[in-house]
Amino acid sequence: MASTSFLQQAYLAYFGRPADAAGLLTFANASEASVIASFSASAESQQFFGSMDTFKQINTIYKNLFNREAEPAGLNHWAGKIISGEVTLAAAAMEILKNAQNSDKLAVTNKLAASSAFTAAIDTTAEIIGYSGAAAIAPARAYLAAVTSDAATLTAATAAAALDASVTSVVSAGSSSMGQTLSLTTGADNIMGTTSNDTFTARVVQNNNGEQTNQMATGDQINGGAGTDTLSAKIIAASALNQGPVTAIAPETVAVEKVSFTALTTAASTGNNEKMVEVNAKFMNGLSTISSVQSDASLLVTNVNTLKDDGLYANKRLTESLTVRMDHSGNDAVIAESDMAVLIDNDYLLRGNGTATAALTVALSPQLEVSKGYDSAKPLQFNPFDKLSFKIDGVSYEITIGTGTANKPVTTTYADLKAAIQAGLTAKGLTDVVLTQNIGAYTYYSRDGVQRTADTFTFAKAGSILTSQGAGAWIASSGLPDDNSFGATVITADTVTTKSQITVNVELEKVGRGSDGGDLTIGGMATDGNNKWDFSSSKTLEEGVEKFNVKVSGDATQFSSLASLQSTNNTLQTVVVTSASGSKADLVIGNHNTEGDITNALKDVRDFDASAFANNVTLNAHVSDESVAKYMKLKDESTDAPAKDNANFAYNFGAGNDTLNLNISKANLATAGGTTTREDFSMAIGAGAGNDKVTVQIGDGKGVVTDAWFINSNLNRNLSINAGAGDDTVSAKGAGTWTIAAGEGADTVYSDNTGKKAVWVLNTADQTGDSAAAIAAIATAQAAYDTALAAHLAIAGNTVATFTALPGTAALVTAISAPLTPVFERTLQNLVSDNNDQLLKLFKATATVDYQGFSKAVTIDSTNYLTSDLQINQAIKKAINSDAVLSKLLLATDGPANTLVITSLVDGTQVDTTAGADLTVTIASAKATEFSDVELAALITAGYVAAGSSKADVVTAINTAANAVNGPNADYAAKFAHNGKDAVYSGSNSANATFNIIEGAAGNDVIVTGTGTDSKDVVVxxxxxxxxxxxxxxxxxxxxxxxxxxxxxxxxxxxxxxxxxxxxxxxxxxxxxxxxxxxxxxxxxxxxxxxxxxxxxxxxxxxxxxxxxxxxxxxxxxxxxxxxx
Known part of the structure; x- marks a missing residue:
């Protein structure tokens, strides 16, 4: 049984605080092992250790016990035991305590004495209740942290006055967070909360009339009082007696910061629940968080405001003060999935102050004549300037721009000048100033009248204004020579104020409950619900939310799956995705519930940033033709720097195994001023680390070199993919001009690949029929039939019926259908299998699959020295599906019965004739040296060869058997599947054009170029x-x-x-x-x-x-x- 002494040790070792009364009572009759197990699974453990890795957890235990960091040997020792599963963290904590030596043992002894004194001092009802509050934990840990191996610290902590003060402080902290739980009724409620953190609960109940009704109803009044208060309500759609008028549920709340709604369906469990449960939040002041938790029905919350408790419009908060949470909402397994929509009163779509920035551009322009020594290879020769002064937000700075130990002026190239400027910024501590070299950006005339260009350098700092010091900004420490030939220029850019975005925080946990969840919409009230840009003609009306900060929580089984993520009126521009501390949950945007194409799940978002997300993201997204009006000016107005009004789309992912499926509207690209036809647009995809999959397509994927969008996109080269580290797969489907960096790892890149894919079948009942001949025979017979029919109908009075009755017509009809017979068994939708030959003498034989010169050999399994067709099938599947190269080019699957189907994953017209076949399967014997004497004897017994035969004879016998299996017309001669009518699945080249640039990197990559006539891909x-x-x-x-x-x-x-x-x-x-x-x-x-x-x-x-x-x-x-x- 766990003694009080043991429990104090356990609380100290694992939680770093004295035991509480509830714990002493709970575990009084428990075993020590069960105490340790309970501590490991406790909520306090999850909150305390959940976000830490194993090393941090161990180090925390050391600091709790000994007031010091863990030594490396101990850290590694216990981490190894915990990671291997040999011990739990709680058990390790107890062992660390028990094994304490010297000063560490003194520290433990003192802390246990202080713990016992503290627990004994918790001796009143108020104190017991107060120490059970969550907020009491931190000050209780602080109390023990002050006790060390020094006896004086124990004396100070347990002195009567000091101990009483500590108890009072801890209890006060715990008591302040302990509010009441108050319940609503079916009547008209008017409830006042306490000064602590209260919870107000409401249920769906059955009233005296036997009707289901909400306890939370229109007109209910709740004042949460002080503290952080929560309203938790289960609700169904509002209803009225006798078919009276019905409004949305409209409670009146003040100082209730968090509301959690569970929307319940009133539809039959087998029905399709399309009805939303609506809550009108017009009279709910002081809200910070709105949640849909465990909802089965869809939830609509309207008229949300950002008023404070006082209800004064002047004191309204920014929209970013709101958090919307979607938690364990329902999927569509039985009834319709649960959507969530939060519509904010447009008066409360409020953005913060903008950020003002201005950059500084400088140049040095050599004007020396060629006749006097100007050298274009060293344009900065004779440069006298070695310092530059400027202001950042009004503060003056001076940096040295020199080279060598003496920091003399740079007299070589502009590249060297950039390096010197960067070094000067770093030396001054200005590491947040971004330096950009603009090659040839400054045009001027030398002293002999020759036009030249010089590089300029731009200094910029996010959110800061950089300005010139005026005259003398460029400094020559040694003075200017009399014949100075250098112009020194400083240009301050106009101040640009960037609007902050209207922002809402989003929290997701297990949306869809392990399956496909619903839509999440957060926007403004003024909308038609169609998510199309510029719903209103008003220039002042904010039409929706522009930025979502999304935080995903949950364990590895609690992924969130959204059908769509959107604001109203296509206003969403930025989505930032992060993980909650310790979360292992993935995020999916786009599923079977997405309306229309799955890429509609995220529309016209310019910045998608999941670079800090700890887990896997699956994103289906679309850049529609509305993005032109939404982001871009059709006329570049910034003549000095056209890039200032660019719309740079960027989709970035983190270290997880991420998936992106992106479509860019072709209508958008094809119009003048459309997306990739202008230098204003760029799309940069950064997949990050992990084994990622990136699929991109422009519209329907069709395009040729004469299309205007294709020509201009190729000139701009404004579409890029960086797959990053990991084993990635990039598919640039259809026409396009993408620049693709494969990144480190074993990557696969498919360019276009939209032509038809060939399909072969093996081991059918007829592998010998000539598909091409059969199709030609069909065509010949059909042509004869058509010619005869036309001639017959040309005679007045003849009909199709009279033609059918002619004696020769039946023969023509027979000829049309007869050629199908030899390939009928290879009809893909109705394959007819050959027998499973099980007595094949192919012991240790290899099956080699070769596709377009890329091959893999696999040994075929045997049973009692004999081989079956199914074992050959298994070997072929292994050779294809397990090979690092062939698995990217082919897919082998079992067909009906004993057949095997091989599908090409790459397009292109293929050949299945013996000469020049793109796919072959060759079965051959192992080498004679690979057979043992024991195997030779067994093969003689099995009838492979006669007694006294050699291993070479075995090879001959096996090859003879193999030739019967994989000869030109044998079971494993790969033949195209047939469509049962007039064509074979022989694949085809694409009709599209691609000018993709594909950059190989470290690792074994597979790169598939386009097959279109006008495709011109470059592997770099x-x-x-x-x-x-x-x-x-x-x-x-x-x-x-x-x-x-x-x-x-x-x-x-x-x-x-x-x-x-x-x-x-x-x-x-x-x-x-x-x-x-x-x-x-x-x-x-x-x-x-x-x-x-x-x-x-x-x-x-x-x-x-x-x-x-x-x-x-x-x-x-x-x-x-x-x-x-």
């Missing part, structure tokens, strides 16, 4: 050396696509080790000593695989290897030219 490598990396490049067309080695050098060459010559007939013409070039060396054993190596040309001497970029595997041999490399 720059500043990357990863000799072990193998990048697979599929669908590469040397007549259209390119491989670019930016940043490595000037030349690229191809050498075929199978005997072909290099591109320049063995010479590296055009190279100059010191030049870098890239050499592509083809493998002698794997056609189409090239090692890319960077060399430096050393003239007549041997060239120097700089580094290996990696291996590029195209599957088939390429012909590299100056065009495509």
């Amino acid at each position: 490598y720059k500043n990357l050396f990863d000799k072990d990396a193998v990048d697979t490049i599929v669908n590469f067309d040397a007549t259209k696509d390119m491989v670019s080695f930016l940043g490595y050098g000037l030349k690229a060459w191809s050498v075929d080790n199978t005997g072909g010559a290099d591109v320049q007939s063995g010479t590296y013409a055009g190279l100059v000593a010191g030049d870098k070039y890239v050499l592509l060396t083809e493998s002698t054993t794997n056609d189409g695989s090239y090692v890319a190596t960077v060399y430096t040309d050393n003239g007549a001497a041997a060239d120097t290897e700089v580094g290996v970029i990696g291996t590029l595997d195209f599957g088939v041999e390429q012909v590299f030219t100056s065009f495509n490399v």
